[in-house]
Amino acid sequence: MILPDYYEFCCRVKIVAGHDALEKIPALLAEMGSKKPLIITDKGVAAAGLVDIVVNALKEGVTIGGVADNVPPDSDLKVVNQLAGLYRDNACDAIIAVGGGSVMDTAKGVNIVVSENATDLMAFSGAGALNRRLKTLVAVPTTAGTGSEVTLVAVIKDHEKHLKMAFTSYFLLPSVSILDSRMTMTMPPFITAMTGMDALSHAVEGYYCLQKNPLSDAHSLAAVNMIHQYLPSVTKNPADKDGRLAMAVSACLAGISFSNSMVGIVHNLGHATGSVCGVPHGICMAILLPYGLEYNMHKRGETIAELLLPMAGEEVYRKTPKAERAEKVVSLIRQMNQDLNEITGGRHARYFSEVKDRDGKQMVPREILPEIAKAALLDGATIYNPEDQDYEENLLVLEAAWEGKPLDRNKIKKG
Amino acid sequence: MNLTNGFAFTCPFKTNSGNKALEHLPVELAGLNAFKPLIITSRELAGPKAIGTLINAFGDSGMTIGVFDDVTETADLNVVEQIREIFLKGQYDVIIALGGGIIVDVAKILNLAVSLKVADARQLSPATAIRDPLGPFVVIPTAAATGMETSKYAVLSGKIFTSVHLMPGLVVLDPRLTRAKDGKTVAEAGFAAFGRTLEAYIAPDKNPFMDAYAFTALRFIRENLASAVNKRCNKKESLAVANAVAMSGCVISNTDQNMLHRLGQVFQNTVHVHPGIIIGMCLHPFLDDCMKKDSSRIASLLLPLAGDDKYAAMPEAGRAGDALRDLCEFSYEIYRSLKGKIPRTITEAGIQQYLMKDIFDIINQEPDGAYLRTVIDRVGGSSIKA
Numbered sequence: 001m002i003l004p005d006y007y008e009f010c011c012r013v014k015i016v017a018g019h020d021a022l023e024k025i026p027a028l029l030a031e032m033g034s035k036k037p038l039i040i041t042d043k044g045v046a047a048a049g050l051v052d053i054v055v056n057a058l059k060e061g062v063t064i065g066g067v068a069d070n071v072p073p074d075s076d077l078k079v080v081n082q083l084a085g086l087y088r089d090n091a092c093d094a095i096i097a098v099g100g101g102s103v104m105d106t107a108k109g110v111n112i113v114v115s116e117n118a119t120d121l122m123a124f125s126g127a128g129a130l131n132r133r134l135k136t137l138v139a140v141p142t143t144a145g146t147g148s149e150v151t152l153v154a155v156i157k158d159h160e161k162h163l164k165m166a167f168t169s170y171f172l173l174p175s176v177s178i179l180d181s182r183m184t185m186t187m188p189p190f191i192t193a194m195t196g197m198d199a200l201s202h203a204v205e206g207y208y209c210l211q212k213n214p215l216s217d218a219h220s221l222a223a224v225n226m227i228h229q230y231l232p233s234v235t236k237n238p239a240d241k242d243g244r245l246a247m248a249v250s251a252c253l254a255g256i257s258f259s260n261s262m263v264g265i266v267h268n269l270g271h272a273t274g275s276v277c278g279v280p281h282g283i284c285m286a287i288l289l290p291y292g293l294e295y296n297m298h299k300r301g302e303t304i305a306e307l308l309l310p311m312a313g314e315e316v317y318r319k320t321p322k323a324e325r326a327e328k329v330v331s332l333i334r335q336m337n338q339d340l341n342e343i344t345g346g347r348h349a350r351y352f353s354e355v356k357d358r359d360g361k362q363m364v365p366r367e368i369l370p371e372i373a374k375a376a377l378l379d380g381a382t383i384y385n386p387e388d389q390d391y392e393e394n395l396l397v398l399e400a401a402w403e404g405k406p407l408d409r410n411k412i413k414k415g
Numbered sequence: 416m417n418l419t420n421g422f423a424f425t426c427p428f429k430t431n432s433g434n435k436a437l438e439h440l441p442v443e444l445a446g447l448n449a450f451k452p453l454i455i456t457s458r459e460l461a462g463p464k465a466i467g468t469l470i471n472a473f474g475d476s477g478m479t480i481g482v483f484d485d486v487t488e489t490a491d492l493n494v495v496e497q498i499r500e501i502f503l504k505g506q507y508d509v510i511i512a513l514g515g516g517i518i519v520d521v522a523k524i525l526n527l528a529v530s531l532k533v534a535d536a537r538q539l540s541p542a543t544a545i546r547d548p549l550g551p552f553v554v555i556p557t558a559a560a561t562g563m564e565t566s567k568y569a570v571l572s573g574k575i576f577t578s579v580h581l582m583p584g585l586v587v588l589d590p591r592l593t594r595a596k597d598g599k600t601v602a603e604a605g606f607a608a609f610g611r612t613l614e615a616y617i618a619p620d621k622n623p624f625m626d627a628y629a630f631t632a633l634r635f636i637r638e639n640l641a642s643a644v645n646k647r648c649n650k651k652e653s654l655a656v657a658n659a660v661a662m663s664g665c666v667i668s669n670t671d672q673n674m675l676h677r678l679g680q681v682f683q684n685t686v687h688v689h690p691g692i693i694i695g696m697c698l699h700p701f702l703d704d705c706m707k708k709d710s711s712r713i714a715s716l717l718l719p720l721a722g723d724d725k726y727a728a729m730p731e732a733g734r735a736g737d738a739l740r741d742l743c744e745f746s747y748e749i750y751r752s753l754k755g756k757i758p759r760t761i762t763e764a765g766i767q768q769y770l771m772k773d774i775f776d777i778i779n780q781e782p783d784g785a786y787l788r789t790v791i792d793r794v795g796g797s798s799i800k801a
């Protein structure tokens with residue numbers, strides 16, 4: 001096990017997991033001296049009946065200070081300020097965020113406003129602007145993927161000024177994350193598949209990116225093991241409670257890994273594809289992950305090979321010659337995409353050319369790839385990727401990922 | 416790993432480890448809104464060189480630093496009260512503990528006293544309610560650690576304070592401070608961390624978050640402890656052991672499986688023997704018993720101990736035996752290279768008969784006291800009739 005010359009690792013979030021973890025919230029709030037939480041969520045989560053389950057679990061000893069279900073899919077400064085007003089008006093003393101990435105971002109933004117008594121959220125953007133504890137924030141993720149229940153980042157958009165504000169601070173970490181199998185039980189198979197592959201991309205990129213360290217590694221290995229074991233089976237059998245819990249736990253482990261070791265080319269090109277074509281993040285991750293591994297193979301072959309044992313078990317590991325283990329990892333991830341594609345009746349896309357919107361229209365036309373390759377140059381995730389990227393290389397990867405062909409590694413400029 | 420029953424896990428500290436880690440302190444403290452640290456340490460136990468290195472790391476940060484460097488092995492709540500007055504008078508806003516063992520225990524209770532704003536630290540007891548997070552607290556372990564510095568426990572005059580809020584918010588591991596004066600010190604800390612994490616790792620109720628820390632700590636100790644004991648000049652290996660020791664504090668704070676730890680604690684509190692010595696000697700009888708109960712748990716140890724290739728190459732039926740052999744080789748190498756500097760039995764530790772009586776009295780009060788006694792008997796305790 002390699003000890004880097006220098007590393008930092010932190011995840012202060014208390015993790016509470018189980019089939020009845022939600023019922024622990026009242027006691028946890030009491031431990032932290034909070035009595036009146038504001039529940040922040042979105043309409044989709046509420047319509048799925050998940051908020052009702054949370055509210056039911058809070059019956060004992062907690063006065064709910066309000067349920068706000070108006071978080072938009074894209075975080076919005078206006079909503080942050082409105083919810084902060086609601087928090088104050090109802091004299092709340094904690095926030096329970098029930099949802100995915102946007103809900104978590106919004107809740108973190110509200111927490112800054114109410115804790116710092118801020119009128120201008122912008123004053124707290126960037127790194128290091130927060131330097132004291134915020135109010136109690138309980139995160140209840142409803143997808144097993146983003147890991148935002150354990151990340152220290154929030155992105156809030158000011159749609160009027162066309163500004164995207166990024167907030168980074170250890171103080172933004174939720175106080176507690178609740179991983180409860182009931183929160184993901186109703187997730188449809190194709191969403192289960194893509195969010196699970198999002199989690200896998202965190203675990204894998206976290207394992208090969210530049211800021212990796214022994215603790216982020218251990219979290220990645222555990223996540224890779226569980227995701228490979230459970231994702232296809234849970235996608236097939238959505239009612240598998242134990243599998244759902246395992247996926248929630250592994251997405252959290254993966255979130256801890258990548259928020260410490262950061263992410264690379266898969267996220268870089270994925271962010272760009274998302275912003276140019278509106279492809280859901282998890283789909284981008286699933287499609288690009290094998291290519292990220294191939295792109296970095298010449299620099300991280302041995303590291304990638306270490307993923308084989310947790311992924312495939314000792315028999316496959318033993319039978320695969322050492323020199324072929326890294327490539328075996330890539331082929332196993334491709335196989336996962338293939339399996340998920342079959343399980344979801346083709347809804348889980350394997351290549352960009354397969355991604356279609358609700359009307360069956362292709363979302364990533366081939367001619368748009370140069371625009372994505374260009375947009376990716378502006379995304380910060382390249383900093384932590386082991387191999388440098390430029391426009392031509394971005395395009396090379398995108399073309400391959402569009403066609404679904406393995407990457408021609410001879411064409412990578414080896415830096 | 417069975418997740419069905421649910422679990423909770425927490426590790427409130429951030430780890431900064433490696434070259435010039437100390438030099439990051441001013442930025443870290445400013446991020447906590449803290450600008451006037453009081454360093455709690457001991458000239459005798461941590462050494463003037465370590466204190467000098469820490470103070471120099473603040474360079475031209477402009478921070479005013481206070482130093483209390485007079486913590487002794489026998490420090491009690493009176494000492495905490497003495498430092499509390501210094502803290503308040505000097506208007507310090509963050510506590511930095513430099514060293515291991517009692518130094519950190521004193522600093523933890525000091526943090527409790529100043530955070531709860533008690534009028535006198537001597538009012539504090541293990542019954543004191545600790546509901547909210549305490550003030551900013553940094554631990555900088557030296558090689559002379561017990562492994563409990565990063566844990567939720569603090570022990571003062573035999574009284575055990577327990578709260579996750581006692582854990583530090585930041586742990587700084589700097590290779591200039593984690594090199595030991597002698598191999599014995601490294602081995603003691605290493606054995607203590609090894610035994611505690613091993614017991615948690617093979618526990619049936621472990622969870623994947625705690626497991627990540629336990630796995631990393633076990634592998635680091637297995638790969639580095641012998642070299643760190645033998646070649647103390649090797650900074651990297653000592654730092655790897657110090658990392659594992661820090662991780663063990665998180666592990667022990669998140670498990671109920673702590674028999675080896677409790678045995679170590681009883682001897683430490685009663686006869687001031689380093690817990691690592693007791694844990695090291697009890698490891699083998701403990702593992703023998705585990706092997707009889709459920710060998711599959713011992714088998715799982717082969718992965719962190721021997722690495723991926725050896726683990727995968729060994730058929731399942733042979734893994735437990737291999738893990739035990741590996742453990743024997745590992746501890747034998749360390750004992751051999753220390754040439755008797757670390758006792759291998761209670762008899763060698765030279766614990767007086769009348770003190771053994773006290774120890775057995777405490778052990779008998781534990782729910783599993785009868786079993787603990789059999790472990791002590793097998794490491795020479797029976798030859799000392801209490």
